[in-house]
Amino acid sequence: MLRIESSKLFWGHPDASFLMSGHWIIGGGHPGRTCLDLTFLAYVQNVEIEYSCLHYWLWPKQEAKASFRLEDVQQDIVAGFWSTLKKRCPAAKRVVFNQNLMLCDVMEEVEKVPLCLEVLLRASPKDIVAEAVIMQTRGEGENWKTDLYSYREKPQWRNVYFRPLGDGGWEYLDATTRNNTVLVPGRLFRGLVGQFEKDSFVLDRIIFQERAFWPLVIEALDRHHFDNGKSNAFECPKPECSVRFTKAGEWTIHAATTSHGCARAGDDLFDILPTELRGVFKDRYNMLMIKRQELSEVYTKISKDWNEGGEKRKRMQQEIFQQLENDPDWATDEPAADHRIWKNFTKVMDPTWNGQ
Numbered sequence: 001m002l003r004i005e006s007s008k009l010f011w012g013h014p015d016a017s018f019l020m021s022g023h024w025i026i027g028g029g030h031p032g033r034t035c036l037d038l039t040f041l042a043y044v045q046n047v048e049i050e051y052s053c054l055h056y057w058l059w060p061k062q063e064a065k066a067s068f069r070l071e072d073v074q075q076d077i078v079a080g081f082w083s084t085l086k087k088r089c090p091a092a093k094r095v096v097f098n099q100n101l102m103l104c105d106v107m108e109e110v111e112k113v114p115l116c117l118e119v120l121l122r123a124s125p126k127d128i129v130a131e132a133v134i135m136q137t138r139g140e141g142e143n144w145k146t147d148l149y150s151y152r153e154k155p156q157w158r159n160v161y162f163r164p165l166g167d168g169g170w171e172y173l174d175a176t177t178r179n180n181t182v183l184v185p186g187r188l189f190r191g192l193v194g195q196f197e198k199d200s201f202v203l204d205r206i207i208f209q210e211r212a213f214w215p216l217v218i219e220a221l222d223r224h225h226f227d228n229g230k231s232n233a234f235e236c237p238k239p240e241c242s243v244r245f246t247k248a249g250e251w252t253i254h255a256a257t258t259s260h261g262c263a264r265a266g267d268d269l270f271d272i273l274p275t276e277l278r279g280v281f282k283d284r285y286n287m288l289m290i291k292r293q294e295l296s297e298v299y300t301k302i303s304k305d306w307n308e309g310g311e312k313r314k315r316m317q318q319e320i321f322q323q324l325e326n327d328p329d330w331a332t333d334e335p336a337a338d339h340r341i342w343k344n345f346t347k348v349m350d351p352t353w354n355g356q
Ligand SMILES: [Zn+2]
Pocket: 236, 237, 238, 241, 242, 243, 254, 258, 260
């Protein structure tokens, strides 16, 4: 009983959006093209879609740098997107499209939501609320406008949520309380294919966690001086900067706009923290480094076995083909020899591979 009740709260939590790739969904949502746990996805109610550019997906026959025209949209791709999403996330109630870094490669002025994204939003099934979170920058005359080339370093930017209205207009939603992105856990990584795929999946997750150190360290320093009723003014830790912070949040904004305090976790990032906090962060960093080392050992072993050649390589190839052809975990619509995992495997196992 408790489990059922808590499960409802977990999956229905309004602030938790579970992240997946828009390109994976548009590409057919095949199990073999993701490392996410598909069983988990089946329960997800709030979905967050990340994408780099929808223009070329919805309009594959575009001319370079041409404007997006409504009549050119391939409606079958739009319909396919939503049917695939419903198949992978049958419990989905809300889908948020989140611009990540750069929205579109196409040069055009956009007031609110780019047309390619609008087409997708307005085609959402009746039982799904579709929204776009759009990055805007402050232009002339204090007006906010959608910026297709927004980079996060721009000092004055904000996220705005747009929900399509029936009359063709847009409803604005408060961005400050809307969204916490949650990473979907990885699947069970079975067999040799699983071992190989797990390596890059887990490494990507570790890299995310390493990147998160800087904002966390900045916030920790702020909270150390001003949390729980404290009011301990302090100076910017950058030696040549003497700005003094007397209120909570001032240091965080200063750090975000000047990059003061920015360093790599492996260098001296934690040095700006008081000793007790530094220890916590260092322990966490060391744990990630141990995980990295473990991954590297697994990868080295696979690579060594493969490059011994002869019978060993033959057996490995058989095992990979067998799995790609028969294991539903890695199914796509391609034969094993054309499978992205096989192509990637042969590329990175080549001793001359340079990481490109
Ligand atoms: Zn400073």
